[in-house]
Amino acid sequence: MPNFKMNGKVVVGFAAFTNYLRYLPHGGSVFPELREEPAG
Numbered sequence: 001m002p003n004f005k006m007n008g009k010v011v012v013g014f015a016a017f018t019n020y021l022r023y024l025p026h027g028g029s030v031f032p033e034l035r036e037e038p039a040g
Helices: none
Strands: 002-004 008-016 021-025
Touching: none
Parallel strands: none
Antiparallel strands: 002 008, 008 021
């Protein structure tokens, strides 16, 4: 699974499948940033 690091820590990963793409945040630091995103 490809991922992105920031300051040596993995912060997010992506996984591609036949019918969908998955976004996988790692750790709790990403969730506060996404709080304003629309649900669904």
